[in-house]
Amino acid sequence: MSAALHIESLTASHGGEPVLRDIWLSVEPGHIVALLGANGAGKTTLLRAVIGLVASTGRIRIGDRRIDQLSPDRRARSGLGYVPEGRRVFAGLTVRENIEVAIGGGGKLRGRRVDEMFALFPSLAEKLGDRAWRLSGGQQQMLAIARALANRPPVLLLDEPSLGLAPIITHEVFGRLRAIANDGVAVLLAEQNATRALAIADEAVVLARGGVAHRGPAAALAPEAVADLLVTG
Amino acid sequence: MSRLREMATPAGVLVSVFILIAGIALARGGDSYAIRLATLAGIQALLALGYQMVFGHAGALSLAQGALFGLGAYMAALVALSAGGSGWASLSLPAAMIAPALLAAIVGAVVLRLETHYFALATLALAQLIHLGAVNWESVSGGANGLSGIPTLALFGIDAARGWPMLLVTWGLVAVIALDTAWRRAGLRGAAQDLARDHPLAAASIGIDVARHRYVEFVAGAALAGLAGGLQAHVVGVVSPDGADLAVMIGCLTAVVVGGRTRVSGAILGAILLVHLPEWFRWLENRQLIAYGLATLLMVVLAPDGLASLFDRALNVFRPRRRAPPLPALTPSATLQPVTTGPTLRARHLSKSYGGVRAVDNVSLHLRPREALAVIGPNGSGKTTLLNLVTGIARPDSGTVTLDSLSIDRAPADVVARAGLARSFQTADLPATLSTLDAVAVGAHTRPDEMARAVAWRALQRLGLEGDAATPVGTLPAGRRRLVEIARALATRPWLLALDEPAAGLSSAERAALASALSRLVANGLGIIIVEHDLDFLARVCPRGICLDRGRVIAAAPFAALRRNADVRAAYIGDAR
Numbered sequence: 139m140s141a142a143l144h145i146e147s148l149t150a151s152h153g154g155e156p157v158l159r160d161i162w163l164s165v166e167p168g169h170i171v172a173l174l175g176a177n178g179a180g181k182t183t184l185l186r187a188v189i190g191l192v193a194s195t196g197r198i199r200i201g202d203r204r205i206d207q208l209s210p211d212r213r214a215r216s217g218l219g220y221v222p223e224g225r226r227v228f229a230g231l232t233v234r235e236n237i238e239v240a241i242g243g244g245g246k247l248r249g250r251r252v253d254e255m256f257a258l259f260p261s262l263a264e265k266l267g268d269r270a271w272r273l274s275g276g277q278q279q280m281l282a283i284a285r286a287l288a289n290r291p292p293v294l295l296l297d298e299p300s301l302g303l304a305p306i307i308t309h310e311v312f313g314r315l316r317a318i319a320n321d322g323v324a325v326l327l328a329e330q331n332a333t334r335a336l337a338i339a340d341e342a343v344v345l346a347r348g349g350v351a352h353r354g355p356a357a358a359l360a361p362e363a364v365a366d367l368l369v370t371g
Numbered sequence: 372m373s374r375l376r377e378m379a380t381p382a383g384v385l386v387s388v389f390i391l392i393a394g395i396a397l398a399r400g401g402d403s404y405a406i407r408l409a410t411l412a413g414i415q416a417l418l419a420l421g422y423q424m425v426f427g428h429a430g431a432l433s434l435a436q437g438a439l440f441g442l443g444a445y446m447a448a449l450v451a452l453s454a455g456g457s458g459w460a461s462l463s464l465p466a467a468m469i470a471p472a473l474l475a476a477i478v479g480a481v482v483l484r485l486e487t488h489y490f491a492l493a494t495l496a497l498a499q500l501i502h503l504g505a506v507n508w509e510s511v512s513g514g515a516n517g518l519s520g521i522p523t524l525a526l527f528g529i530d531a532a533r534g535w536p537m538l539l540v541t542w543g544l545v546a547v548i549a550l551d552t553a554w555r556r557a558g559l560r561g562a563a564q565d566l567a568r569d570h571p572l573a574a575a576s577i578g579i580d581v582a583r584h585r586y587v588e589f590v591a592g593a594a595l596a597g598l599a600g601g602l603q604a605h606v607v608g609v610v611s612p613d614g615a616d617l618a619v620m621i622g623c624l625t626a627v628v629v630g631g632r633t634r635v636s637g638a639i640l641g642a643i644l645l646v647h648l649p650e651w652f653r654w655l656e657n658r659q660l661i662a663y664g665l666a667t668l669l670m671v672v673l674a675p676d677g678l679a680s681l682f683d684r685a686l687n688v689f690r691p692r693r694r695a696p697p698l699p700a701l702t703p704s705a706t707l708q709p710v711t712t713g714p715t716l717r718a719r720h721l722s723k724s725y726g727g728v729r730a731v732d733n734v735s736l737h738l739r740p741r742e743a744l745a746v747i748g749p750n751g752s753g754k755t756t757l758l759n760l761v762t763g764i765a766r767p768d769s770g771t772v773t774l775d776s777l778s779i780d781r782a783p784a785d786v787v788a789r790a791g792l793a794r795s796f797q798t799a800d801l802p803a804t805l806s807t808l809d810a811v812a813v814g815a816h817t818r819p820d821e822m823a824r825a826v827a828w829r830a831l832q833r834l835g836l837e838g839d840a841a842t843p844v845g846t847l848p849a850g851r852r853r854l855v856e857i858a859r860a861l862a863t864r865p866w867l868l869a870l871d872e873p874a875a876g877l878s879s880a881e882r883a884a885l886a887s888a889l890s891r892l893v894a895n896g897l898g899i900i901i902v903e904h905d906l907d908f909l910a911r912v913c914p915r916g917i918c919l920d921r922g923r924v925i926a927a928a929p930f931a932a933l934r935r936n937a938d939v940r941a942a943y944i945g946d947a948r
Contacts, residue, residue: 152849152876176943177750178875178904300945301751302728330750331945347905365940369906 140167140322141201141217141292143188148196150180150187157183158194158348165324167292170315172339172356173328176368179345181328182223185295188326189213189220200293215242219286223297225278227285229271233262236270236281240288255284259314276307280314293324300331312338332364344368390549390639394542397643406534408646410606413541414599415642419626420548420635421595426624427632428556429588430568431483432491436623438498439475439593441505441615443467443600448518448610449511451525460525467601468594475593476586483585498620505612517611524605537606544602548595549635556633559823562805563816565633570800572764573856575784576793577814577863582783629670631677640678644670713740713791713866713898714775721760721770721780722922723753730756731767732922736900738867743889743899745909745916745930749943753922754902755797758869761900762794763787774867793865797872799856803845807836807855810844814862823862830861834888850877854885867898874908886911906934918942 145163149156158180165171173181187194190210198206205213214220228236237255241248256263259280265273270281279299286294296315300308308331316338319325329335336342339356344367351367352359397409418440425433447467454460474497482493505512512518524531524540531540556564567574567581574581604610626645631637652662674681716738723731731753738744746754759765761772763784772780779787788794793814801810812820812827831837834854839847844855853876860868873889874882882905889912893899903909909916910930917927920942926933933939 157876176904176906178872298750329945330943333944335945361944362940365944369940369943370934 141203141324142166143218143293143324143326144197144199145184145188146197146199148184148187148194148198150183150192150194152183152192156348158187161196161350163326163343163350165293165326167322167324168319169340170319170325170327170338170356172332172335172342173326173345174330174332174335174342174364174368175345175351177330180348181330181345182297184345185220185297185326185328188295189218214291215289217291217293219289219291219294221282221286221294221296221299223301225275225282227270227273227278227281230269232267232269233273233281234266237284237288240285242289251288251290254290255288258287258317259284274307276303276311279303279307279311283311283314283318287318287323291323293326294318296325296327298328298330300329300334308334332368333361336361336364388546390546391539391542393639394538394545397647403534406538407606408650410538410541411603412643412646413538413545414602414606415622415626415645416545416639417541417548417602418596418599418623419630419638419642420545420552421592421599422623422627423552423633423635423638424588424592424595426627428564428568429585429592431585431589432487433494433589433592434491434617434620435475435478435494435498435501436592436596437617437620438501438615439471439596440600440603440619440623441610441612442471442474442501443597444604444610444614445505445512445518445600446470446597447601447604448521451522451605452518452520456522456525458528460522461527463524463605464526464598464601467604468597471597471600472590472594475590479586479589483582483589498615498617502612502615505615512612515612517609517614519609521604521608521610524602531605533606533608537602541602541606544598545639549639552635558820559809559812559816562802562809562813565802566800566813569802572784573796573800576762576764576788576796577816577859578785578788579816580785625667629667629678631679634677634679636682637677637679644678713896714777715739716761716772716774716792716867716898716900718757718761718772719770721757721767721772723756723760723765723767725756729922731760731919733770734919734922734924735770736917736924736927738898738900740866740896740898741893742915743893743901743913745913745933746900746902746919747904747906747909747916747933747939748919748925749945751921752919752942754919755871756922757919758794758871758900758902762792762869788863788865791864791866792869793860793863793867794869795853795856795860795871795873797875799849799852801844801852801855801859803843805844806840807831807842807844807847808840810855811858811862814859815864826864827858827862830858833861833892834858835884850881853877854881857885861892865897867900868892870899870901870903872903873901874903874905882908883911910934 143165145161148158148161150158161184175181183192186192188198190213197204200217203216205216234252237252238248241251261277262280262284299311312334315325327335336356336359342354342356342359343350344352344364394409394413397412422436425431447463450463450466451460478497482490485493506515523533531537563579564584567579567584571581622645626641627638629644630641648666649659649663652659655662670678718736721731721734734757748754760767763779763782767780774790777790779790808824808827811830812823815823815826831840834857836854836858857873873885877885886908889899901909901913913930916930916933917924918933918939925938925942926936928936
């Protein structure tokens with residue numbers, strides 16, 4: 139099952155002040171859209187508005203289905219996978235349990251889905267009985283992604299998955315993201331690490347002060363140009 | 372003596388006379404039972420006033436207040452019984468106050484550092500210990516039977532007999548304590564206390580010693596509990612372990628919650644209801660408790676802020692509109708910055724780790740008066756941690772921070788603030804109901820109110836906020852509240868100012884205004900260090916800056932050069948080098 143994510147005229151406020159103004163954005167199945175911008179530009183707020191943790195106005199659709207009136211848990215069940223900033227895995231549960239808790243459905247389905255996730259992240263399969271807190275940062279990040287994907291959602295939202303990871307690990311995690319997208323998932327990737335994100339993305343959207351400062355094919359946007367947008371001004 | 376003079380305002384005297392009359396009126400009818408009930412209500416009012424200090428003003432949910440009340444009762448009983456008819460009997464009430472206060476002083480030094488629920492549990496354990504002591508230390512406390520035959524209160528040879536004399540003594544004390552509490556909470560002093568309770572970090576950052584405030588209130592509240600207990604012993608004539616058990620505590624908590632957590636009138640009203648409500652439902656016979664419970668529930672639902680707040684709302688109907696606070700008269704000394712040149716802030720080789728992550732790694736910086744330093748860097752690079760280390764909110768694992776020769780790296784935030792280094796936070800923690808002028812004036816809480824308001828007015832002027840002076844700060848938009856918080860930091864009259872994302876949430880016009888306001892402050896001698904993501908904003912204020920990445924300084928340069936620096940650009944786009 140694949141479907142595109144459509145964000146139409148989304149506006150979100152915090153304490154009466156608009157943080158995001160009139161954002162239009164679509165992610166097609168099989169595509170990765172890199173959401174770039176400095177800290178405070180509104181990347182996290184946009185993801186949180188899509189999943190419903192921040193109040194917003196405007197329309198949000200998955201395929202033809204509008205989800206902007208739903209509560210966050212119903213949105214998640216409607217096909218949104220969300221990986222929040224900071225790898226929030228359940229530290230006391232095992233790797234297998236971390237994935238299983240996310241799956242609605244019977245034991246048979248559960249077993250199949252867990253196997254699919256281990257096929258996608260072979261390094262997790264080796265650790266399936268380990269408690270999550272024993273994993274390295276990169277493995278925890280992959281576990282968080284596996285958990286978000288366990289119900290096979292058509293859309294995956296990721297918030298700064300590279301934060302705190304060594305460059306080589308980031309490279310590995312991002313390689314997996316490309317594979318996930320190639321399977322037909324629509325991926326919206328909020329990242330500060332523009333160099334890495336642009337390397338795997340199809341399209342880039344640069345946010346600045348709550349609005350879209352630039353959008354275009356990722357291949358046409360050099361990291362240096364992002365630095366110009368973000369730093370040099 | 373100035374304090375007594377200040378308390379003896381006509382309004383204050385009127386209120387205390389009114390409280391006294393209310394106490395007497397409770398005993399209308401004049402039979403001994405009515406007088407006794409009214410006296411007990413006064414004792415409950417004293418207990419509740421003491422509990423308001425702990426629970427209301429310090430925000431500490433203590434569950435030991437009832438046991439401290441019992442301890443006071445035992446102390447008064449023991450002194451009165453052993454003194455016999457001698458002059459030592461006058462010491463019964465002082466002893467009743469001193470013992471719980473001493474105990475609270477010892478215990479409070481340890482447990483007040485605990486978080487809310489752990490503090491509640493620790494005080495509950497203390498209460499259980501006192502209760503156990505009362506039951507088991509039979510040679511002194513009389514065990515489960517308690518002590519009986521306690522004589523009436525004797526003060527310097529004058530006997531305060533049960534009945535009218537004791538009623539007058541009790542309600543006289545209520546009036547005095549109520550007046551004293553009202554005085555201690557008048558104007559900005561109360562506002563500063565509320566800030567310490569609701570936003571301890573923000574309070575510390577403007578120089579309020581939050582720990583000391585909590586400690587003083589806890590000990591004073593214990594002394595009042597003991598006083599109430601002592602009076603009770605003299606009125607009832609017996610003390611038993613029942614007087615120190617949890618039921619007393621629950622009654623006291625109910626009185627304060629029903630009446631109002633912080634209002635003097637609330638404590639008195641809650642106490643009267645606690646004692647008299649069951650009497651009013653007596654005709655219901657065995658359904659009395661149900662009616663009492665329902666009435667209490669109803670009051671909590673209808674007036675969640677306490678019955679005292681209902682009076683305020685009723686009064687506001689008659690008052691057409693709250694007048695704006697009078698604009699303060701500006702005195703020459705109400706300037707924002709000291710005339711002398713301020714100290715230089717120096718941080719040397721600061722490091723701080725959180726759970727294996729080096730948040731700040733060997734960072735050194737300096738900031739002189741008339742300088743503005745920008746701190747930039749990508750998400751998670753350690754900027755806020757650096758500000759916390761410099762302003763005493765977090766302690767460095769290694770490295771030093773000094774203001775000239777004064778070492779501040781181990782100093783708590785309130786000491787750093789009083790040394791002249793103020794700061795603002797990413798979230799504006801302001802008391803919502805205060806006027807903007809008063810919310811800022813709390814920053815100058817060590818001065819008399821009028822002077823503090825004059826300083827606050829200057830601070831508002833500097834940031835172009837004079838128009839909001841009379842507006843309740845809670846009704847301002849989020850961006851404006853951030854500016855008010857900066858004004859409050861300015862009202863501490865700092866030499867140096869540390870700002871954490873001051874431009875977040877501001878409109879572009881407000882950003883421009885803030886940038887020029889900060890530039891003027893720097894030109895007048897203030898030193899400012901700013902953590903901020905809006906680089907264009909920083910470019911307008913800061914001639915130089917440093918860039919952090921993974922806790923380290925990767926570049927330090929004039930700001931324009933910093934933005935062109937290859938390492939800085941690489942850090943912002945996560946270029947793996």
